[in-house]
Amino acid sequence: xxxxxxxxxxxxxxxxxxxxxxxxxxxxxxxxxxxxxxxxxxxxxxxxxxxxxxxxxxxxxxxxxxxxxxxxxxxxxxxxxxxxxxxxxxxxxxxxxxxxxxxxxxxxxxxxxxxxxxxxxxxxxxxxxxxxxxxxxxxxxxxxxxxxxxxxxxxxxxxxxxxxxxxxxxxxxxxxxxxxxxxxxxxxxxxxxxxxxxxxxxxxxxxxxxxxxxxxxxxxxxxxxxxxxxxxxxxxxxxxxxx
Numbered sequence: 001x002x003x004x005x006x007x008x009x010x011x012x013x014x015x016x017x018x019x020x021x022x023x024x025x026x027x028x029x030x031x032x033x034x035x036x037x038x039x040x041x042x043x044x045x046x047x048x049x050x051x052x053x054x055x056x057x058x059x060x061x062x063x064x065x066x067x068x069x070x071x072x073x074x075x076x077x078x079x080x081x082x083x084x085x086x087x088x089x090x091x092x093x094x095x096x097x098x099x100x101x102x103x104x105x106x107x108x109x110x111x112x113x114x115x116x117x118x119x120x121x122x123x124x125x126x127x128x129x130x131x132x133x134x135x136x137x138x139x140x141x142x143x144x145x146x147x148x149x150x151x152x153x154x155x156x157x158x159x160x161x162x163x164x165x166x167x168x169x170x171x172x173x174x175x176x177x178x179x180x181x182x183x184x185x186x187x188x189x190x191x192x193x194x195x196x197x198x199x200x201x202x203x204x205x206x207x208x209x210x211x212x213x214x215x216x217x218x219x220x221x222x223x224x225x226x227x228x229x230x231x232x233x234x235x236x237x238x239x240x241x242x243x
Contacts, residue, residue, distance in 0.1 A: 006030055042112070048065070052065050060073060068121070072117060073117045094106075100195070102150050103194035106120055128185050128220075136219065144232050155206055165202070173204070173205075176195060178200045180216045181216060214226045
């Protein structure tokens with residue numbers, strides 16, 4: 001849907017007679033998406049780009065190519081962006097790769113033309129916050145348990161390799177910070193299978209992570225799943241720890 005929208009907008013900007021205005025709109029409002037897309041097609045001629053979906057959220061836009069790979073890049077791209085900023089999300093996901101009980105992206109940083117992209121395998125499924133309130137309620141206990149286990153594992157993990165990314169922020173553990181928009185449900189098994197898009201991940205307080213699990217979806221709030229997450233988290237936290 002987003003790709004069609006951007007293609008139409010790109011076409012319409014072509015009707016603007018003033019070149020500087022046309023280019024400004026394409027760069028600043030359409031995020032230079034066409035040139036980024038062309039650069040990827042040139043870099044990966046073996047992929048089937050006719051089966052491409054475009055995604056948009058947060059700081060980034062991205063392309064899901066052939067239901068196999070996701071290529072993500074900053075909306076407003078600056079080739080001079082320090083490598084530390086480009087590497088940040090990769091460092092975080094690498095640090096939690098063997099800690100998370102749910103699948104998270106394994107990011108590869110690739111260069112296509114003048115652009116730097118995140119590339120990772122596409123996790124097939126349905127975004128949890130697009131489910132109906134009825135469906136979320138039906139699976140709230142199972143999903144609540146899975147999400148509580150995930151939050152507990154991440155928030156209480158010891159990951160010294162990314163301590164420098166905390167930047168003096170107050171908190172008591174690591175948070176994903178945008179779970180509401182990024183929990184993937186397997187369409188067949190109806191299990192939570194992955195958590196994507198870690199660009200906002202940071203050190204913070206546990207209550208913030210709970211709140212951000214439902215913060216941006218009225219359906220998530222109405223479902224009451226947050227209560228299941230908190231109850232299951234408390235059970236996990238209070239259970240005797242194996243040595």
